[in-house]
Amino acid sequence: METTIALAGNPNSGKTTLFNLLTGAHQHVGNYPGVTVEKKQGMCVFKDQKFHIVDLPGTYSLSPYSLEETVARDFLVIEKPSMIINIIDASNLERNLFLTLQFLEMGFPMCIALNMMDVAKGRGILVDTQKLSTFLNVPVIPMVARSGAGKELLMQSAAKLSEKLSNTKPLKISYGADIDQALSKMQEMIERNGFLTDDLPSRWLALKYLEGDDQVKKLGRRHNPDLSAVLEEISHDLSNHLERSMDTTAEAIIGEYRYGFIRSLIAQGVVQTDSARKPFYFSDRLDRVLTHRIFGPVFLAAALLGLYHFTFTFSQAPVEWLEKAFEYIRQVADAGLSEGPLKSLLISGIIDGAGGVFSFVPLIMLMFLGIAILEDSGYLARVAFMLDRIFRFFGLHGNSVVAYIISGGIAGGCAVPGIMATRTLKSPKERLATMLTLPFMNCGAKLPVFAVLIAAFFANYKTTVMVLVTIAAWLVALFAARLFRSTILPGEAAPFVMELPPYHLPTPKGLIIHMWERTWQYLKKAGPVILAISVILWAMMSYPQLPAATQQAFEMQKQQTISGFAPDIIHELSMGGETGNFSAAALNLQEQLNLIDSREAGEALKHSVAGKIGTAFEKLSVYAGFDWRVNIALVGGVAAKEVIISTMGTAYSLGNADMEEDGRLSTRLRSAQGFDSLTAISLIVFIMFYSPCFISVVCICRESGSWKWGAFSMIFNTAAAFILAVTVYQLGLFF
Amino acid sequence: MNRICMRQMSKGQAGQVARVTASGELGRRIRDMGLVPGATIQIQGHAPLRDPVAIKIMDFTLTLRNNEADFIFVEVT
Known part of the structure; x- marks a missing residue:
């Protein structure tokens, strides 16, 4: 029979590190039933014995303060694991023992993994493990989970304990x-x-x-x-x-006596304090600078700017490689397949759709790596600490800032992992307000759209525009949150009674796991969903085709044009070759033919389902300066923001192969009729704020527990974006 | 010895928690984190906007907002 072990302990006690150490690659992540708390399980084989390890959420207590605590408590009460491995931070013994006592009172067979012995020693805290073990009547194994020291002993002790799993006598504490x-x-x-x-x-x-x-x-x-x-x-x-x-209250007395019990343990010699012990550690000295009234905010601004530069500088090359790779695949498919719907589906639907998503993976990965560094080092907790006062004004919590940054607060994230990150917020109202406003951040999928529009109309003001766009996103998000909190989501603020974990150097393994988890959440959407969406969009833009009569009329026009030219010129053109070698007359003919082709493609697009939708919206969108082609792209963007660029590319290229090669979208937009810098501004505003992408909406529904909030975010955001875009456009018309 | 509210304590000042008047969820959270009568604390610093406050308790740093510190009374020397 396999033994189930619950791994439990305080946040920041090294629980995740120990879990990874014990289970290695044999783990899987799910949710506790009915709640959005992550449940990690894994297998550990020790001397032919199998242990099923469940990682309980990190908690300070089992009193039902937070969802995590309720989940941990319910797991112990309902699932009844065979035993508990309680991981304790030796450098922070007193507070960690508070949870330990509650496990002992429940009478679970237990092993204590006394972690961070090295840190404790460095601080001059010497724990007498023998004494602790005797007082609590459980095995105590000193260890350093980061280096793996003590793992053997811990598992030996757990194996020994599993041989005689009768419920141990619960600890009895006097409460007065x-x-x-x-x-x-x-x-x-x-x-x-x-x-x-x-x-x-x-x-x-x-x-x-x-x-x-x-x-x-x-x-x-x-x-x-x-x-x-x-x-x-x-x-x-x-x-x-x-x-x-x-x-x-009884509750208060019980808590006080528990801490009293711990203090008496410590006083009886469980902790020997070294004479060299200082009350303030390196971490505290660092905090004096990093949370300083003046240096704190300065450093914060520098860190965020640094992260932005780091991401965009280092992602540029890999993004270009990937774009080239997809371009190459496109060319191969173009050359290798015969004309027809299948080819069109493969190239315009699948390859372009997948390329749009995958090309930005390096950018998003680097952004998440940067965020993981900030998070794992402990700095992000300080950011929450410094910004809490501001966030509270808007009805949010200091911790909301983390979700905002992951969603693209510094430009280039993803709302999906951002929505997942709101799980750290304890108040459901604050959590919802954060969740509903973070799609306003500039995620990695919106950036390429901005890049094209900026390149087309504000090439000289790239940085200024990006800074303005970032500031606008934050302002709108914060004020919307304030609006929600004072209308549909009123309620008390959750306490900010939190631990500031000591700073420490992140481990490469931890960073990679962290980065990969979030990138994977982004990538998952690139799978079947985005592919299906690309195919549907392609079909909507291709069908119904023009009536045969219209197609024939265009063909007739072409024939007529050709017949007006001398046979040698027609021959020259049909031979193909470099455009540069053509005679002036041949070029003239080609241009005229292209014109007809593009008119036909334009007619075809307008005739398609997407075109009809776009045209139907034009009555309204004209106030914001968008014509039917932009509308098609925007409708596609509801599916996934990555689609906007490729859809606009198709809508504005008007099916002309030659123009597509030398005409980048930004150039095409600049020369497009009815598209000027004001339209660009209005479009940027609209794209920033309108409906979250389909995947984010699904995520909001799942995490909020109701489809209503997903629907709300689609409708509210689109309405807000439209009002803002119309305001900007109409005001702009006066200048 | 002199009993004051935690909000009134200045940076670097130390003392012993005498009384916690918070109830309900906040009270529970404050207790779970070790802010119970008898605990020794020291004010470590304030956030740039003077709120929240960071305190040293046992062997770790705890943050709480000024309006949460209002529920905690400390004996200072």
């Missing part, structure tokens, strides 16, 4: 006369009635009633409503008594 008295009274009743005692220790159950744990009370009511009512009444009476006599 009042509470102890109530506890023993309740315990006696619980045991006499066999109330949930098959699974849980009686004292723990009584404690949970006193603490007012709703989940446990619910469980109890289902099991034995009468007894549950009696227990609730005892708790209620005690609360009243404590309130009157000491102006406190």
